Amino acid sequence: MSGYHQEKSDLLVARRTCRARFVLVFVSLYTSNAIAQQSPATDEHLKQAFHEVAVGYQITEGIGRKLKQLPLRDEPIMHWLSLDSVKGAHVGSVFVWTRAQRPEVVGTIFSWDGAKTRMEEFYSYSFDQLSVRSGSGKVWRPATNREMQRIPDAPIPAVSEQGRRLQIRSMSRGFSGRMNRLGEHHPLRLLPRPVYEYESDDPDISSGALFILVAYTTDPDILLLIEARNTADGPKWFFQPARFSDKSLWLTYKEKDIWTSLRKGHGTDQPQPDDHQYHTEYVKFVAPRKSKNDE
Numbered sequence: 001m002s003g004y005h006q007e008k009s010d011l012l013v014a015r016r017t018c019r020a021r022f023v024l025v026f027v028s029l030y031t032s033n034a035i036a037q038q039s040p041a042t043d044e045h046l047k048q049a050f051h052e053v054a055v056g057y058q059i060t061e062g063i064g065r066k067l068k069q070l071p072l073r074d075e076p077i078m079h080w081l082s083l084d085s086v087k088g089a090h091v092g093s094v095f096v097w098t099r100a101q102r103p104e105v106v107g108t109i110f111s112w113d114g115a116k117t118r119m120e121e122f123y124s125y126s127f128d129q130l131s132v133r134s135g136s137g138k139v140w141r142p143a144t145n146r147e148m149q150r151i152p153d154a155p156i157p158a159v160s161e162q163g164r165r166l167q168i169r170s171m172s173r174g175f176s177g178r179m180n181r182l183g184e185h186h187p188l189r190l191l192p193r194p195v196y197e198y199e200s201d202d203p204d205i206s207s208g209a210l211f212i213l214v215a216y217t218t219d220p221d222i223l224l225l226i227e228a229r230n231t232a233d234g235p236k237w238f239f240q241p242a243r244f245s246d247k248s249l250w251l252t253y254k255e256k257d258i259w260t261s262l263r264k265g266h267g268t269d270q271p272q273p274d275d276h277q278y279h280t281e282y283v284k285f286v287a288p289r290k291s292k293n294d295e
Helices: 003-038 044-055 161-172
Strands: 058-061 078-084 088-099 102-111 117-124 130-133 175-181 184-190 196-199 205-214 220-231 234-243 248-253 256-261 278-284
Touching (some): 044 088, 044 117, 058 102, 102 130, 102 196, 102 205, 161 196, 161 205, 161 220, 175 205, 184 220, 220 248, 234 256
Antiparallel strands (some): 078 088, 088 102, 102 117, 117 278, 175 248, 184 205, 196 205, 205 220, 220 234, 248 256
């Protein structure tokens, strides 16, 4: 190549590189501005408000004199952000209520306008009868959990805690999914690390972990519980997916569909099935004002 053509080629590459950098900078600035202007994702006072809502919930299991209150884990297991072209930015926190370290109820508190409305979304993994009472006194009684599913071709749970953790992470990489949002399909990806891990004091359970599948943001769409449970045939690995979205969802394991949860208007016109372990509620919401110390 002549010196002239080489110089011209280098100039074109430089221009394309500049354009690419400009696009990346523009996208980055746009996203940062959108977050700063529309979402209080880093605003501690709003996170605190979500936490206060969660603390206000009383979740009890059993009936009569055997009622027992489930403890809320002190800190949220996740904070998330979603940018929506219609409603703007969504920001939320995910909380977990446990029994013997096992997650019995998972809930997210979030808002998309920062001041006027919040949504409270819950799923119950409990095999016992629960009563979920909000701070405002509203009560939800989820259905007791159905039987969990065995993970196909799973290894025997390891004897050591570390060994089981490694097995959980290895098996989790086989899960993926997809979403139908108003006729438009989006792949779901599994976040690489569990948002909650536990060793249980329950004699029926040894170890477990809770994973999150998301679409194009960090907004949780599917909860995935993987758990080593003791059976008559010895310890086995089980899993249970849960919807955390109002869209139609599919979960895949090793490229085979193993679970679906359809919603009308999102890929189907058929009546949507009831899921009495899943609950949502819209609540009028006024975030606490910032104190002078926060400014």
